[in-house]
Amino acid sequence: MPGVLMAALLLPASAGTLVIESWRVDDKALWENVLLPAFARHHPDVTVKFAPTAPTGYDAALDARLARGTAGDLIACRPFDLSLALYRGGHLDRLNGKPGLQNFDQSSLVAWQTDDGKDTFCMPVASVIHGFFYNKDIFRRHDLQPPRTVDDFFRVLDVLKKAGVTPLALGTAEQWESSQIVYTNIGPNFWRGEEGRKALIAGRAKLTDQPFVDALDFTARLGRYLPAGATKQTYAASQARFASGGAAIYPAGSWDIAHFSRTPGLALGVFPPPLPREGHACHISDHMDLGLGVNRNSRNKEDAYKFMAWVGSQEFADLYTNRLTGFFTLSHHLIAVRDPVAKQMAEWRKRCASTIRVNAQVLNRGQPSMEVELWAVTSQVLNGSLAPSDGAVRLQNRVEQGRPGQK
Structure with missing residues (x-):
């Protein structure tokens, strides 16, 4: 027994569970059945849980959990001021230079930046x-x-x-x-x-x-x-x-x-x-709908940033765009949109200027x-x-x- 106990003590600490806060309750099956298994193939040692709150109650519930220190590690970000307030309140990490962010043009970041554009606090996910x-x-x-x-x-x-x-x-x-x-x-x-x-x-x-x-x-x-x-x-x-x-x-x-x-x-x-x-x-x-940020008080930052880097990847962009039809990646990855109506709308970006x-x-x-x-x-x-x-x-x-x- 002493030898077994010593061996256990020498094992690396468990990575723990990353928790994603979101208002998108309709996406629960997508996250649990498609996105999280795809991430797990790259990082089998990291457990991730998608824990959404109903849209009408999300903002107040998230604020309360952040105040108590019980919020998840990753925060689904609404565009502009609500997320900016979270950043100014010390609840979201500054993402400048983090892996994955290089896959987004400046125009895709504006919904999750400070007014002067100097700090980015959420990674863009999708627009409508x-x-x-x-x-x-x-x-x-x-x-x-x-x-x-x-x-x-x-x-x-x-x-x-x-x-x-x-x-x-x-x-x-x-x-x-x-x-x-x-x-x-x-x-x-x-x-x-x-x-x-x-x-x-x-x-x-x-x-x-x-x-x-x-x-x-x-x-x-x-x-x-x-x-x-x-x-x-x-x-x-x-x-x-x-x-x-x-x-x-x-x-x-x-x-x-x-x-x-x-x-x-x-x-x-x-x-x-x-x-x-x-x-x-x-x-x-072409309105920015959803981003993802890191809780500044997360106890599992290393794994949180592994996940964020994957959110910025081509694989994630493809899965999200094609498995959640009508939501389009904001990255500059080239994605073949499979649904014919969604494909037609995505192609408008090539001949029309996008705005919000x-x-x-x-x-x-x-x-x-x-x-x-x-x-x-x-x-x-x-x-x-x-x-x-x-x-x-x-x-x-x-x-x-x-x-x-x-x-």
Whole structure:
């Protein structure tokens, strides 16, 4: 026995278990059945547990665990200010120069950097892309093609409406869709993507300027093509209406590809946001959705950074992109996207300039946040209860209230 005890004492200490905090409860099977086994093939001595919290409770629960010192080793990072606050609060490690980070361009890091861009505190994982899904069978029956321009788009909607087909599977009961999958989906083509977004942050542009008002005008015009009872129609009801063939077009986030691909008999097509006119530069909302950081108080940093390096690898990028359809790697690895609709959306990156939701960086600061105001304004514009020009004034007033040094 003494010899056995001595031998045991000479063995290296157990690596312990890495715990991943996340709000993405829907991804649990992917992590447990695909991603973690793939990592284990490289590091069989490292045990990793994926421990998600429901999205609505994630931020508060994570804050409480961080305060108690009971949070996991790896932290799923929301984009911009929520994660920036965790870094400033001493909860996330500085990642500058860490293995894996070299596989991301500067533009992919901005959601998880300090305002001056000097420190990176989360590794980018994935983005979502916006556009419009359409029912190919309905389009064929009415001899329609996916529209390229705004004029084309409204001609298609008119044909559908006159034929007795509900043009849009879209409601405003939950409000967020009006902002995130309408206004900030179609808007970048009007305000020229990053050019307009950065001009707003710098104070060189205002939301009352014509390009931003034009995007609200587009939103208002869509109101003529909503289904009956749209003010009470939820996101789930919109999904169901489109999946059943009860509407021809669905303003979309790429995360819905997987949902609709499981719908028997649905011939799913997709087209990008329409251009203001033919020949206009193309811009898409390619919004940063998820990053991963290291808990500064993790007791297992060595293994945590092994895992982070793997998250930056081609293998991880391929698995995540192709096994979680509609979420696209932010790395510059070349990935062959297998799902045909996801592949089409990913290819927009080659001919369109990518941007993010116009309010996501800096402009959301202050209470109520610009995000909350956008939900309210865009849903009212879409419902026809608020004029686009008045909505623009409200949004610009919110920008001014949130600027540093202003009350």
